[in-house]
Amino acid sequence: QKEVEQNSGPLSVPEGAIASLNCTYSDRGSQSFFWYRQYSGKSPELIMFIYSNGDKEDGRFTAQLNKASQYVSLLIRDSQPSDSATYLCAVKDSGYALNFGKGTSLLVTP
């Protein structure tokens, strides 16, 4: 079983701060990396994807990938209370199997 590991949290940050979410994966052949946001009672919603080593920025979100360390992270700048949700890390291997971590709960306090 290919593992995707995340700290379950909760991670609590004040409004306006940077939230840093981390994820490690076990399969070195993994090709695609995704971050999903899931509000309580809702289905996962894609917020970022990254395929190559380095950083990828989209608005307040930055995804970082380090394949050598098998590590992917998500930074949320200027965190807002509306960012409070569970963030799921997902990894797709060369055969397109998509495995998820258990998610990190983020709480942004006003």
Next chain:
Amino acid sequence: EAGVVQSPRYKIIEKKQPVAFWCNPISGHNTLYWYRQNLGQGPELLIRYENEEAVDDSQLPKDRFSAERLKGVDSTLKIQPAELGDSAVYLCASSEGRSEAFFGQGTRLTVV
């Protein structure tokens, strides 16, 4: 363009009864996933289809769960008979190649 469509949204059944869930993926998406998500956990893969072929069903409890994807488009997941521990949200997702997967709204199953 329509997203992934699932039905029903909610289902309450008594234990030992059968239940079925339906999913229509995004048009053109060859890969279809069924996941089960328990409260406070990440989605757990049950089965993955590439077109009409089930290519990964190692986590599907085959004694009571079955799935099909006729003509490589929509899919049905069945549980017979249901057990109390099957209560969860059942999510369907679709994707193309190595790209992102999109989820339907899910079916919340309660077995009483």
